[in-house]
Amino acid sequence: MIPFQRDGGELVAELDDFEVALVASLVAQVMELIGGAGEAPASDPFARWADELNGPALDRSDPVVARLFPDAYEDDAVAAAEHRRYSEDAHRRQRIADSEVVLADLAATQDGEEPLVVAVADVDAWLKTLNGVRLSLAVRLGIESEEDHADLERLPARDPRTQLVSLYDWLGLVLESLLDALHR
DSSP states (O other): OEEEEEETTEEEEEOOHHHHHHHHHHHHHHHHHTTOTTOOOOSSHHHHHHHHHHSOOOOTTSHHHHHHSOOSOTTOHHHHHHHHHHHHHHHHHHHHHHHHHHHHHHHTTTTTTSOEEEEGGGHHHHHHHHHHHHHHHHHHHTOOSHHHHHHHHTSOTTSTHHHHHHHHHHHHHHHHHHHHHHTO
């Protein structure tokens, strides 16, 4: 990856074809986990509202889902459930919409043949989506503290988790590059 550079109202980076495919795959996997595959919102506002209140619940038994959609009230299960009832679907739909922005920008690179161009207006979608992917990896790797990360960095090279740790670190660099370019 050649880091992001600001070019007027856009942030531009160059990714290799495998980097484009990797990020797109990870984003798509998180979307699928939260129920974003093949979904089209209803055109009628009342139907959308009914879908939000009665739509499919997230699988909160999955630790990644629990991390991406934490309870608003840790000590009050009834209040947490009520909060989820009214807000979870909107949060889920926003994560899906943000992911779709990222996937569209990645597709526009034509598998890395063209530079990755992120409009400044879309940076929040990118930051939220990549951070969500990174959080997902952290959950799967058991990273809850700096010590956990340091322990994983000391794994033997043959341990399959080393590739996921490298990916976790690389996504951190992508996020850092995006933020640096935004604030230049």
